[in-house]
Amino acid sequence: MSDAALNATRPYEPTFGDYVALLKPRVMSLVVFTALVGLLVAPVSLHPVETFAAILFIALGAGASGALNMWYDADIDAVMKRTAARPVPSGRVEPGEALAIGVGLSGLSVVMLGLATNLAAAALLAFTIFFYAVIYTMWLKRWTPQNIVIGGAAGAFPPMVGWVAATGSVSLEACLMFALIFLWTPPHFWALCLFMKSDYDNAGVPMLTVTHGRKSTRRHILAYTLILAPAPIWLALTSVGGPVTLITAIGLNAWFVKRAVDIWRRDEEQAQHDSYAVEKKFFRFSLYYLFLHFVALIADAVIRGLL
Template sequence: MTDTSLNTQAPTGEAGFGDYFALLKPRVMSLVVFTAAVGLLAAPVAVHPVVALASVLFIAVGAGASGALNMWWDADIDQVMKRTAGRPVPSGRVAPQEALALGTALSGMAVVMLALASNFVAAGLLAFTIFFYAVIYTMWLKRWTPQNIVIGGAAGAFPPMIGWAAATGGVSVESVLMFALIFVWTPPHFWALCLFMNSDYEKAGVPMLTVTHGRRVTRRHVLAYTLLLAPLAVGTAFTSIGGPIYLAVAVVLNALFVKGAVDIWRRDETRAQADKYRVEKRFFGLSLLYLFAHFGAILAEAALAPYGIGGW
């Protein structure tokens, strides 16, 4: 063997640091960090900044770990779908067993460290969230029922509740409302995505509502959940985490969101295909802003309360 043969520059299939980081679904983690931080900061109990930082970080690591477990289990589906084929496991950069090992190790570490940093209630909720996402959603619901993302959405809804529990040591109406906000927001957000990504789910055999019941039914479901979400989101304004800023944000965004859902409901496939799902894509983009702005407003209320501006 010569130096020349040793130094070939062909890709080797050995994972880099970024590949392991990608296993943790960094984009989902950023949403978890944000909502968990809002839950923690909106709580009526002051938390030391180091404890707050550590708690949010361990919640994010727990969420990332469940993402790695999801990628381990779903490698076969991910391989088929264009959106996910480049992920570390289906692309062959990370071995499935490595994803399993990383997910399991980080799950245990995150739960234990959150218990040490804050309390057992928060750690218990984090453990349940990981179990719910990795086992209930990924292994069971996702391949079984078209209601997969409705029930599975609970996993993404827990972080603000865990953040709140890290500060207060318990669960309250406000933390349940933050949970409900994400829980009811998830179906219209995801089904809007499915409306313009349908062929991928069909190819992978995932029983998305668009695949099992068709797009007409999905459009009706988007509207139904949006109508359910609006009073919940606006009603939250009148609790201790709400206030005039939140109310203004919620009224404007829910009016836009309901209008978007009605537009989706009124459209047929011919029109949607003609303009390349412009309305559906716009609704999906709005849904991202919707969640960010609602939690941003909760944070603003909490941050401004000491100055007599936030809250009622």
């Protein structure tokens, strides 16, 4: 390398942490958790090193799709308050670097998951990355207000990939874990849209709140919450479920439906009056809702192991 090249300085030298931020660590933590549950509740158990490797490469695949998302969406991320500080729109990382990291880690994670577990899991991970980066990010997100409904599938695949990594095939239990996250995503995200109003309006992303109005979004939240409720109860009645999952599912869904009805009954005037308190509470609760369902699955697996 010449001295000229060595001395060429960028306005900002990206740190290792900036590259890690490209992988959306918070999303990765959810992926790690749900994939781990999918893998642990499966009837076939892997060696601990294989389990660790499988979870790591599933998380890496999710991170890679996050980097591709940041590369493609840098223009709209820059105008949204929530995403403006991300590495690419803030200028800390070059778009080309984000693309290279996304493509490189995608390939690495798929190949390594295939070697660590099986080809079916690797193929499903490759499809998940493709679904999030291409189907959701490049196609649906800017085209249809149903973007989050179909795009939610990308976030729903990790427990299924975990299950397939252990068993080598898809089953009803894996599909129901998928359905739980898939159907949970729209009400969770639309509640966020209700109180993050200006962000999506400014970016011109066709969110339901922008295209169909806020009253319609409230109706959609209730409708999807009602469709969601049977999924975890059905899951509790399968081989991976048990008393803990069943009680948790009934309790959480009764609470979730009640909150969704509250949101549906309110109008904008009431929401603005208390600074969207009910919508914010619903959004926060939705995080616990998903987390506790998967914790319950682990609890039942532990109970089965002790009996």
